[in-house]
Amino acid sequence: MYTTLISASELATHIDDPNWVVVDCRHDLVNLAFGRDAYAAGHLPDAVFADMETELSGAKRGEDGIFRGRHPLPEKEALVATLRGWGVNDGTQVVAYDAHGGMYAARLWWLLRWIGHEASAVLDGGLPAWQALGQPVVTDIVTKPRGTIQARAPFVPTVTVAEVLENIESAKRTVVDARAADRFRGENETIDPVGGHIPGAKNRFFKDNLQADGRFKAPAQLREEFEGVIGAPSDAIMQCGSGVTACHNLLALEVAGMPGAALYPGSWSEWSSDPARPVATGAMKQAEG
Missing domain, CATH: 3.40.250.10 (Rhodanese-like domain)
Incomplete structure (x- = not known):
């Protein structure tokens, strides 16, 4: 189980493992279409795409109408539904990556720990490290059988x-x-x-x-x-x-x-x-x- 970082060489040995889910978390704070466009242009084999604005974040205003920030936490039920759509089960090893030193991938890593999923890691060095090894990128749109992950007690605290x-x-x-x-x-x-x-x-x-x-x-x-x-x-x-x-x-x-x-x-x-x-x-x- 990888719970913090995983190297590109280590990931390469598991890239075809059916119990692993790789997630592309590329994003740009100014150009919100960047991540999905970058994914379409080329991503790690069998990787799914995570949208920072709609999947890794929740509504900017609460039910009381008060602003909660630009990227509030998603509702746990919504996050679980997203993870299931990516094929994540309770025993799945999830690996998040980006091309920005982990600045966006770390968000998914933390969110998984927030719902009590321990097998969550970030690709150290991201896409550049993967490509530096001569590993392939692909352009196919990936779909997965629906997963069954459940939310559990969090490993990480928050403050208001x-x-x-x-x-x-x-x-x-x-x-x-x-x-x-x-x-x-x-x-x-x-x-x-x-x-x-x-x-x-x-x-x-x-x-x-x-x-x-x-x-x-x-x-x-x-x-x-x-x-x-x-x-x-x-x-x-x-x-x-x-x-x-x-x-x-x-x-x-x-x-x-x-x-x-x-x-x-x-x-x-x-x-x-x-x-x-x-x-x-x-x-x-x-x-x-």
Whole structure:
């Protein structure tokens, strides 16, 4: 069972395994058609496609009409239905990949852990690592026999916007923002119309988890770097722009042997939607990496 990362060479030995499901998670925050177009142009053999906007996220507004962020968590029942449509059973090994260092694949990895499915891994290095081995890509549209996966108790915790707000006063937990430094400082209005960060948050850009070749750093290096950012993982909250790339930091913590941090799913997009919530800008607490 693979529960964090899998190498391209390891995946190649299982690519025809009927009890494995490979999922293409490519996406672009600006061009929402990018992922599906990229999948049609070429994907890993027998891989299905995951749509970030409609399958790996839920409704942007709750039943009360309140904005929940750009990529709120899907309803668990809807996620289970999607996974069954991909042919996922309780014992299925799922491997998620993208071409962006795992920034989108990590979201599916985390969602599977959120519904209690342990056999979930990200292809280390993604599509570039696969192609670097000379492995093939195909253009066929994949369909699978319907799966039977069931939701179980989650392996991962979450926090609400109310809990994050309360933490500003108590400072009991460390909030870590996975966005790029310019967004954290409030200097990228294209992506974040309301710029800045949650007061007291630290910044660790998700790409700091990666080597130059797009693969994750070694566990010992990740552990050393994260120990300079947070104390006990159970006292840490990971967030980003909309709850997607925060999952990359959560995956890196698992690789480092530091499980237990929580995800703030609404992240900055939810937080900044209410002008009553405090905002900090400018100089940041930069995590070493």
